[in-house]
Amino acid sequence: MRVTTETARADERFDFWHSLFPRIEMRHTARDDGYGAAALTCAGDDGIAFTDLVCAPTASRFFDGRVDDMQLCAVVEGQFGVAHGQDEREWLGPGSGLHLLDCHRPAQTHSETSYRAYHITLPRAAVYRAMGSDPIAGTGALRSLPDTPLALLLKDQLGALARHGPNVNPAEAAAAMTLLSGLTLTYLQGFNTAAPRAGKRLGETHFASACRLIEARRDDAGLTADAVARAIGCSRASLYRLFEQRGLSVAEHIRAVRLNHGRVLLREPRLGIGDIALRCGYDDLSAFGKAFRRRFGMSPRDWRMTLS
Template sequence: MTTRNGVQKRALEVAEDNERIRRNAERFAGGLSIRRPDELASLSQAWTIRALDPNAYTGRVDGWHHGRLMVTHSRGDAVTFHRSRAHLGDGNDRHIQICLIKTGKIVTRQRGQESAGRTDSLLTLLLDHEFLSTSSNDMDVLLFHVPRSYFEARGINTATMAASVLDRVPVAEAIRSLVASAISLQRAGDDSLRDYLERSILELLTGLGTLFEEGFELMDKHSVGLRANVLGILEAEYADPGTSAETLAKAVGVSRRQLYRLFEGRNVSVAGMLRERRLDHAELLLRQPGNAPISSIAEASGFSGPDQLSRAMRDRHGRTPREYRAAFRST
């Protein structure tokens, strides 16, 4: 059995990995123009990047990072992205990459599946598996780097997101507008809307994430409806400390065992989804200006008390709530 010390040690390793990812994202915070293939190749970290034309490449990369979301806006000539076995285990493998294409075409292959995305397509990749992607010239794409656990905690089976494509994404322009605002405000040194922009983009991506399951659903319609009801109640009532797997089961008229069967095969249990949502909310409150008491933040997030919040923070980040707040402000 995994000990609490083991869990917290793992959390510290995750925090260190996230810090490396954050530092990598900051390379593009001011925008980076690329004029040669060797300059492009030097950006390789989580994967190997190569220009299709070995003699010429021009492009530009802008980046934005906040909380649990990293965004890269990439424009340029044709390239290949290869995440090989040698790259796995680098911390990025706990994330999903989501590509929103504005112009150009991307063809990708992962886990034996090949997919192609074009204008207004959304293409997803699991970073704990190898993949090979090739883009066309005149590529203009937004790349979102999101923890896999973020989607799992919202009831999304991320196993369906390997080399998957959604065409004609209805909220494509809304997402692009939010990202453009985030990058523009960053250049102006205005941090006032970072939490709002992070939440808004993640909410839109979460809504799109639920669509990937439609072609993979093995449950009957009644069970699918029950699961949707559970997720709706959980989202509305997670901040109530009295909300639990038992109360959710009672609210939809099933037993606790039946409730858990609705989410079989997921990486996060119903109780885990509750805990993750509460912890996400607590993190958001800890990022706010001022020094609200930890006990108030715990209560407002649905935890039974500050000790329960502290244990959850240590399990995720290897830090206490106060340490998390101080570390966030220092960056």
């Protein structure tokens, strides 16, 4: 999917762009009145998405503490600054590695010139499972990661997806996103150092077990936080803490896993949407449709139509 400000009137382009990101405060930082931005996005069925972003000079502030995503960013052209944590400031530009941004924590970005960047949006749970209990230490929202050989391979994949993504069909796009997800998570796993304390190791084990259980029982309409806690051998309060420490809620994660699975099943035209809802743990087709629209911006039927 590609969106661009070129579809709006010149004097309405910034407002149009801002309307696409309701959780972010934005202002135009250039001295001229023009504004131009575009984004090419491709989403995988595991909740991981790729965006090729070209943006005019802009200042942004993340203020919604319930965002359940993290982003891995590679700047291709231009640069922008990030202010976060306790007065930490960094400038990100080409050749500066990859940068992990926690959208759950307060941060501000600022650019004086246009820039282009590739973003990989990742579910928080996937990042924590790959990197361990503390992907970004302290109060900061940004962690810069080095250009390892795998990082360079990942950047090549991002560039190829940006160049060829508009010309592939949905099945090919899904295959490309599966490859991108594997490269990204393997790269992040390289920064997972073993926790020195047994309590931390136990917490990571319980969190990983809870995530695996939710994925295995995503079709169970009766799956609740109580059921998950009993199955992995901890109290419900402890389970809530495990997820809250990672900026997540148990219910939101269960819902995300079910709806991502729904996207996979919608690729199979022989399955009715009612049957898909049941396989995703929804007894009520209407509830499934509303939840799907809230997460993906369109109904299950409309999303299926985009595949054809």
